[in-house]
Amino acid sequence: MTTPIPTTDPQNPARRELLLAAGMGAAALGTGALSAKAALAQATTDWDKTFPQSDRVDHRKVSFTNRYGIALVGDLYLPKDRGDAPLPALAVAGPFGAVKEQAAGLYAQEMAERGYAALAFDPSYIGESGGMPRYVASPDINTEDFMAAVDFLGLQDAVDRGRIGLIGICGFGGMALNAAAPDKRVRAVAVSSMYDMSRVTARGYFDSMTDEQRAEALTAMSLQRWDDAASEEAPKLAGGLPDTLDGIDNPVIAMYHAYYKTARGYHPRSLNSNGGWNITSAMSFMNMPQLTYIHEISPRPALIIAGSEAHSRYFSEDAFAAAREPKELMIIDGADHCDLYDQKDIIPFDKLQAFFDGHLV
Secondary structure, eight states, rough: OOOOOOOOTSSHHHHHHHHHHHHHHHHHOOOOOHHOOOOOHHOOOOOOOOOOOTTTEEEEEEEEOOTTTOOOEEEEEHHHHHHOSSSEEEEESTTOOOOTHHHHHHHHHHHHTTOEEEEEETTTTTSSSSOOOOOOOOOOHHHHHHHHHHHHHHTTTTTTEEEEEEEEEEEEHHHHHHHHHHHTTEEEEEESSSOHHHHHHOOGGGOOOOHHHHHHHHHHHHHHHHHHHHHHOOOOOOOOSSSOOOOOOOOHHHHHHHHHHTTTTTHHHHHHHTTOOGHHHHHHHHHSSSSSGGGGGGTTTTEEEEETTTTTTTHHHHHHSOOOOEEEEETTTTTTTTHHHHHHTSSSSSHHOOOOOOOOO
């Protein structure tokens, strides 16, 4: 499957000019709030998720600004029969390179059915959120995105700001743990199929990268910066998953392909479904490790969920070992990494509900 950059994507030149014009208008008025409103105005009003809409949940598009001034767009899910009392709330993001219309939205809608105000959001530079150039990732900015989501939730009349938690999936599992450590407003955090993106980028899978390989990768990215700076085009992308599996026998690539490149999980705004990240994004992850202070989540609780057959399982086990009590590691027998993206009969939603019900009090 090959898909051109759609006109709804800010990397598209016409779309980019529209967003830049909106941003300049906001700057002329001297207010950051208009940036969020401009971003929201560009967001689609159609239901374009990879999962069906629930008739038990109210859904609306929202926008808010992080402390770097980047406007983020999210989907806020609220239970229809919520009553008048303020609700416990969850901010949800991930996987790394996905958009809120994929796994994060599925998790958020399900938790809203279970009584939570749940916000699934696109991180900076991704999907319907702002930030130029497109398709940049950052261990700092993406951690801040979770904190900005907490800012937003705590200002909603429907939310009890004393009962806010985080759910992170895949690479944004690491971001959620990283955000929960310093942000003491977060009362509990749960992660699913967690990746430590700084570790895997800096050291390779299972820490197999040699010093020579690391230096070679950094050299290539350093030189790429000159090429990007000299070009009038968007920064070069690293490339996403292959369109077909012809000649490919890597089971991890096949697993991701089965989600991102098929009707199961494909979305036109998802990096992993299309052209991938900006090549030089990896530099900051290689230089700035996450989870250094994971022990500071304590005494607030952390729930870490992984599949027994997931290639990424060791990230969860090592994060669990580094965290302090109260903590829980839940291994789902027979599940692979992507099963925990969208397989509702495998994702332990009952456990997630019990965890947050027990700690967001």
